[in-house]
Amino acid sequence: MTDREDIDMLAAEYVLGTLDPDMRRIVDERRTNEDDLNAAIADWEKRLSPLNAHYRDEMPTRDLFPGIRARIEGARIERERVQADNIVEIDLLKRKLARWRIGTFATGALAASLMVAVLVSDFAAPVSDRQFVAVFHRDDTQPAFVMSIDLDTRAVIIRPVSATLPEGKTYQLWIASDELGPAPKSLGLLENASAPTTRSLGEFDPALLRNATFGISLEPEGGSPTGRPTGPAIHGRLIPVEH
C-alpha cells in the first residue's frame, strides 16, 4: 500500500468514524499542518455526507440556546480575565526579576561569567492556561533560547536558537520562586548547546512553576562552582502563545 493510499484510508475511516480515540486525536492534529490529509478528509466528507439525509430531525427537550449563550459569554469573560491577569503578571515578574538581579549581585559571587538571560515566563494562551513559552534574550535583538513548559506534564523543553557555547563553558538552568527561598535553585546543565534539552520538573507543583522565574547562565564546565548563578542577569522577554 502506498503512502497516498494510507492517507486516503486514514481520512476515509476518520470521516466514517471508526478510528479509535487516540488515532482520531492524532488525525485532528496532523490535519492542521498536512494539506494532503486535510484535503483527503474534505473529499471523504463530500462523498459520505449525503448519508446525513438519513438522520431524522429531533427536538431537544428544552431550548438549549440560553445555555449555549452562557457558555460562549463565559468563555469570553474568562479570556479577558486571563489577558488582564497577564498584564499584571508581567509587571510582577519584572519586579521579581529586578529583585533577583539585585540578589545575585548582592551575593558577591558574580562577575566571573556572564548570565545570559533571565526570563519572564508566564503568558497564558487564550485557549490553554497550561502551556507557556518564554524567550531568553542575549541582548535586545537575538533570542538565545526558547523554553516551553507544559504544566500538565511538568515537562520543560529548552531549545537553543542562536546560543553558542564558548570553550570550557556550559549553560545552566535556574528557577527562582519565593517558595524556594531567596536564591535561585539549579535545574541542571544544558548538555548540548545545539540540541533541545528536556527536563522534568515533577518535584515542583504547577502553581509554583506558573509563577516562577527561570534563568540560564553561562558557567564554567561542570556547572556553577558556588551553587548559584555566577553572573549578572541581563533580561528576558515574554512572547504570546497562539494555539
Add this chain to the structure above:
Amino acid sequence: MGTSTRDLEQFLARAADGDMDAFGHLYHATSAKLFGIVLRILKNRAQSEDILQEIYVRVWERAGDFEPGRASIITWMATIARNRAIDALRRDKRHDAVVDDFDIDQLADHDDLSVADDAERNDDLRQLEICLGGLDDDRRSMVRLAYLDGFSRAELAERFAQPVGTIKTWLHRSLKQLKECLGS
C-alpha cells in the same frame, strides 16, 4: 422550515461578527437537525443535550471558517456535530456510557429520508445509494452503522462476529469500492 440556506449563511456570517441574535436564529433553525445526529449516535438524551451545546459553541468559534463554495452550511454544521458526537461516544465508551432505554429504531431510518437540502443533494444521495447498493449486504450495513450510528471497528466486529482486523480490511475494501464507483 421557512428558513432558506441563504438565510442560514447570513445568520452565520453575522454570528462570525459577534451577533448573538443572529446566532440564536441559526440555532433555532438548525438545532433539530443537529440534535437528530447527536442523539442517534449517543443514544442518551441528557448527554446529547450537553454535547449539542458544545457543538454550537464550536460553530460560534469557527463561524469565520465556513466557506460557502465547499459544502452547504448544513453539511458543514453536521460535520462538526458528527465529529463531536463520535469523539464523545469514544471517550465515554471507556467508562460505560448510559444508553437511554428508548426504541433505537425510532431514530434509525428505514429509507424514509428527511428533507434533503436541495435537488443537488438529492442527486448526490441517489448516486451514493447506487454505489452502496453495489456492496455486499453486510458491508453496506457496516458502512451505514459506522457513519450513521457511530459504530467502532470493535462494535462492528462484535455485531458481525468477525475479528477486528477483518472488519478493517472489509471497511477499507468497501470504501475503496465506493470511491471508485463515485468516480472521484
